[in-house]
Amino acid sequence: MGQKRSFPYFMQVRFTDQGISPVVGTLLMLAITMLLIGITAVSLAGVPNPLKKGLTADVELELIEGGIPNEVRYKENLITLAHNGGDPLPLENIRIVIIGQGSSYTGVVAHGGRIVNGDVQVTYLDLCSTGKETHYAKRNSCIADGYWSAGEVIVLNGDDGLGHNSTVSVQVGSITNTSNNFGLKKGTEIIVKIIESPSNRLISSCDAKVMAAKKR
Known part of the structure; x- marks a missing residue:
């Protein structure tokens, strides 16, 4: 009756400081790590990413002056x-x-080249100065910082495109092998679309009638 029961050695649990400390330390480090991961995730979630949410801008087509040869030059x-x-x-x-x-x-020119007229689509692949005539950068010095910002005005020109390796492409009807220069027929309506790349998201679209170009 008063005998003390003994258990097999493998069932005996020994609690010592040496056994508890490493376990507690490991659990504490794990808890701190998880906490830091959570804080980092919350912090990054609050960082705005304009390209992810989509850029927005109010762009106004102030003026189009144009014409086609031989009335005016590109x-x-x-x-x-x-x-x-x-x-x-x-x-x-x-x-x-x-x-x-x-x-x-x-x-x-002078070797079978010719002017082609019709439905025109002009595409500026980007607004950087690379792949455009040097006058483009001089005319649009306000965007030299790499951004087109509120309050800034840019001017596009019919001679911005280069013949080869151009970031301005011009297509007339089904003809794509143009010199990448363009003229817009006066008195007609022109549509201009501002598009975000590479998402192809439309930022702004505006239209206006082509006014007769001033002789310069």
Whole structure:
């Protein structure tokens, strides 16, 4: 009756400071690690990512001056666009598409080259100065910081495109091998679309009638 029961050795639990301390330390480190992961995740969630949520901007088509040869030269075609508010637009992520009636040159001058007229689509693959005539950068020095920001006005020109390796492409009807210059027919309606790349999300769309270009 009064005998003390003994248990097999493997069933005996021994509590010592040496056994408890490593376990408690491990659990504490695990808890701290999980806490830090949670704090980091919450912090990153609060960081804005303009390209993820989509850029927004109020862009106004202030003026289109144009015409087609032989009335005016391509370099006398000007499109003035104003950023009136919203996100700064990173130049490498903005594409501009111009749709309307006009012309471009195809082929080599004096070697079978010619002016083609019809439905024109002009695409600025980005707003960077690379792949454009040098006058583009001089004319648009306000975006030299890499962004088109509120209050800034940019001017596009019918001679912005280069013949080869151009970031301005011009198509007339089904003809794509143009010199990437363009003229817009006066008195016609032109649509200008501002598009975010690479998502192809439309930021702004506006239209206006082409006014007769001023002789310069």
